Amino acid sequence: MSILVLAEHHDGKLGSATAHAVAAAQAIAQDGGGDIDVLVAGENVGTIAEAAATLDGVAKVRVADAAVYAHQLAEPLGELLAELAGDYSHVLAAASTTGKNVLPRLAALRNVAQLSEIISVESADTFKRPIYAGNAIATVQSDDALKVITVRATAFDAVAGSLQDQGSASIEAVDRVVDNALSSFIGEELAQSDRPELSAAKVVVSGGRGMGSGENFTLLEGIADKLGAAIGASRAAVDAGFVPNDMQVGQTGKIVAPELYIAVGISGAIQHLAGMKDAKVIVAINKDEEAPIFQVVDYGLVGDLFEILPELEQKL
Amino acid sequence: MKVLVAVKRVIDYNVKIRVKSDHSDVDLTNVKMALNPFCEIAVEEAVRLKEKGVASEVVAVTVGPKAAQEQLCTALALGADRAIHVQTDERVESLGAAKALAKVVEGEQPDLVILGKQAIDSDNNQTGQMLAALTGRPQGTFASEVVVEDGKLRVTREIDGGLQTVELVLPAIVTTDLRLNEPRYAKLPDIMKAKKKPLDVKTAEELGVEVGSRLTLVKVEPPAERQGGVKVGSVDELIDKLKNEAKVIS
Ligand SMILES: Cc1cc2nc3c(=O)[nH]c(=O)nc-3n(C[C@H](O)[C@H](O)[C@H](O)COP(=O)(O)OP(=O)(O)OC[C@H]3O[C@@H](n4cnc5c(N)ncnc54)[C@H](O)[C@@H]3O)c2cc1C
Ligand SMILES: Nc1ncnc2c1ncn2[C@@H]1O[C@H](COP(=O)(O)O)[C@@H](O)[C@H]1O
Numbered sequence: 001m002s003i004l005v006l007a008e009h010h011d012g013k014l015g016s017a018t019a020h021a022v023a024a025a026q027a028i029a030q031d032g033g034g035d036i037d038v039l040v041a042g043e044n045v046g047t048i049a050e051a052a053a054t055l056d057g058v059a060k061v062r063v064a065d066a067a068v069y070a071h072q073l074a075e076p077l078g079e080l081l082a083e084l085a086g087d088y089s090h091v092l093a094a095a096s097t098t099g100k101n102v103l104p105r106l107a108a109l110r111n112v113a114q115l116s117e118i119i120s121v122e123s124a125d126t127f128k129r130p131i132y133a134g135n136a137i138a139t140v141q142s143d144d145a146l147k148v149i150t151v152r153a154t155a156f157d158a159v160a161g162s163l164q165d166q167g168s169a170s171i172e173a174v175d176r177v178v179d180n181a182l183s184s185f186i187g188e189e190l191a192q193s194d195r196p197e198l199s200a201a202k203v204v205v206s207g208g209r210g211m212g213s214g215e216n217f218t219l220l221e222g223i224a225d226k227l228g229a230a231i232g233a234s235r236a237a238v239d240a241g242f243v244p245n246d247m248q249v250g251q252t253g254k255i256v257a258p259e260l261y262i263a264v265g266i267s268g269a270i271q272h273l274a275g276m277k278d279a280k281v282i283v284a285i286n287k288d289e290e291a292p293i294f295q296v297v298d299y300g301l302v303g304d305l306f307e308i309l310p311e312l313e314q315k316l
Numbered sequence: 317m318k319v320l321v322a323v324k325r326v327i328d329y330n331v332k333i334r335v336k337s338d339h340s341d342v343d344l345t346n347v348k349m350a351l352n353p354f355c356e357i358a359v360e361e362a363v364r365l366k367e368k369g370v371a372s373e374v375v376a377v378t379v380g381p382k383a384a385q386e387q388l389c390t391a392l393a394l395g396a397d398r399a400i401h402v403q404t405d406e407r408v409e410s411l412g413a414a415k416a417l418a419k420v421v422e423g424e425q426p427d428l429v430i431l432g433k434q435a436i437d438s439d440n441n442q443t444g445q446m447l448a449a450l451t452g453r454p455q456g457t458f459a460s461e462v463v464v465e466d467g468k469l470r471v472t473r474e475i476d477g478g479l480q481t482v483e484l485v486l487p488a489i490v491t492t493d494l495r496l497n498e499p500r501y502a503k504l505p506d507i508m509k510a511k512k513k514p515l516d517v518k519t520a521e522e523l524g525v526e527v528g529s530r531l532t533l534v535k536v537e538p539p540a541e542r543q544g545g546v547k548v549g550s551v552d553e554l555i556d557k558l559k560n561e562a563k564v565i566s
Contacts, residue, residue, distance in 0.1 A: 104445035
């Protein structure tokens with residue numbers, strides 16, 4: 001049987017998480033066999049489909065291009081996926097807010113369980129996933145004929161997009177247009193930033209409550225500029241209104257796994273660690289030498305961030 | 317408008333969990349249990365809707381063992397009017413919970429169901445979406461604002477790139493994100509009063525619903541421990557280590 005991967009896309013571009021989800025699909029195909037198809041659903045998504053067709057390992061890109069699929073609302077997309085799922089043994093999506101919104105709906109419509117945020121493929125029916133904010137790793141086996149799975153992007157290396165490759169996937173239209181009388185899109189307020197995307201950045205610099213204010217986050221910007229880093233935050237910093245919610249790293253925010261994570265004025269609550277402890281190298285700057293964050297760092301610097309950050313920026 | 321709130325009994329979020337030595341599961345013996353934080357937010361939102369005169373009745377529901385009645389009592393103390401306990405000793409996962417909740421929805425016909433976005437034990441983030449699918453209702457997940465207007469629901473959702481607003485027809489399903497509200501604490505007199513509020517117990521069999529999980533938990537392991545690292549004495553030393561030892565900056 002084959003595997004369907006729901007493509008992630010925003011602003012007319014294929015989301016980088018898709019290539020990670022395809023990598024998970026490849027790991028499944030290695031055990032269970034079968035082709036990997038990608039579904040691109042949206043409105044005016046032709047170029048996105050072309051980009052998806054260049055991903056290594058993809059046999060076919062199916063394109064559902066209609067107004068009702070714009071903004072990938074869960075109600076029409078769940079219904080479409082439930083119809084298409086009959087052709088597949090597995091349906092995968094990145095564990096993004098889109099994947100998390102839509103895939104459980106598909107699973108329930110097909111009366112099967114869903115596996116959230118897998119971090120490894122043991123076999124075509126057995127997967128590992130973190131539970132309890134990553135404080136335990138469960139190995140879970142599904143007996144359902146259809147496996148519906150969201151994939152933690154940072155746990156799978158992205159497949160390459162080989163534009164020049166002659167053998168790129170075929171593109172096929174999905175004609176089915178479902179109705180949606182239940183929900184409608186009103187608007188979006190998206191954060192604008194020239195920095196790398198948080199969940200894909202090689203370096204992340206995050207600030208916590210210790211930053212004291214939103215203005216003080218400019219102290220992190222200079223450092224992020226020098227390191228080509230994305231800027232993240234703890235929930236306390238978001239709650240205090242220092243920065244917007246899309247910057248939150250943690251159990252209930254974004255999961256990051258950069259080469260380098262620098263936590264500034266963050267105490268290291270388990271809910272925060274859940275989002276960043278897979279970083280290769282962790283640095284913490286905190287004035288409290290007892291702060292729990294120091295138990296997971298590679299390099300800890302005890303001191304006042306208001307003195308350390310300007311010096312760090314200058315010396316980098 | 318009638319509001320149903322689904323609440324789950326989970327480990328207290330401050331507790332550091334341990335994995336059992338035989339790796340069969342997490343060890344929950346003598347561990348402090350509580351209302352899932354996202355469910356507290358769900359109860360709070362429902363109670364505020366009632367205080368604003370938008371909701372007429374708030375009904376709290378849980379699916380789980382006898383002990384989960386403690387969490388129903390918490391919901392009642394926080395302001396729910398009555399509670400329904402779907403009792404089962406099976407290991408309930410999101411699909412099973414959603415099926416039981418769908419049965420309760422069929423009987424109660426609420427205009428709005430509020431759930432947490434995620435239970436902090438399984439970290440599934442599925443039940444609300446599944447309930448919406450099973451009942452054919454629209455869903456406003458990861459909500460940071462909920463407004464009832466002209467018989468419709470406007471939900472602002474926390475998405476990866478920022479915020480999205482959708483409009484849903486009623487009846488609808490909402491799941492809560494952290495910033496939807498800040499839950500109140502139950503006061504002692506409210507806790508006393510809660511004991512007198514109606515609590516209706518039904519077994520899953522009586523409801524005619526299969527709540528058991530079809531996923532097999534093969535094993536549970538502790539995560540790879542990070543080696544606690546070193547303290548560096550200065551910014552110069554930090555930069556030197558990052559360049560020459562960790563080689564993550566150049
Ligand atoms: C259900 C639930 C989900 C949650 N999800 C998340 C999540 O996804 N992500 C998340 O981050 N949190 C999450 N939390 C919150 C989490 O429990 C902590 O409250 C939060 O992470 C604390 O943030 P903080 O470290 O910035 O703040 P604090 O714990 O207040 O720590 C601030 C730190 O700054 C240091 N500091 C202060 N001033 C200075 C200075 N001048 N120089 C140097 N250091 C200084 C202090 O020593 C302290 O260690 C969640 C909580 C719940 C209940
Ligand atoms: N057994 C249950 N009983 C009642 N509500 C539940 C149960 N399991 C999950 N829920 C609800 O669904 C939300 C999300 O849970 P989950 O999808 O399992 O992460 C929780 O915050 C609850 O509101």
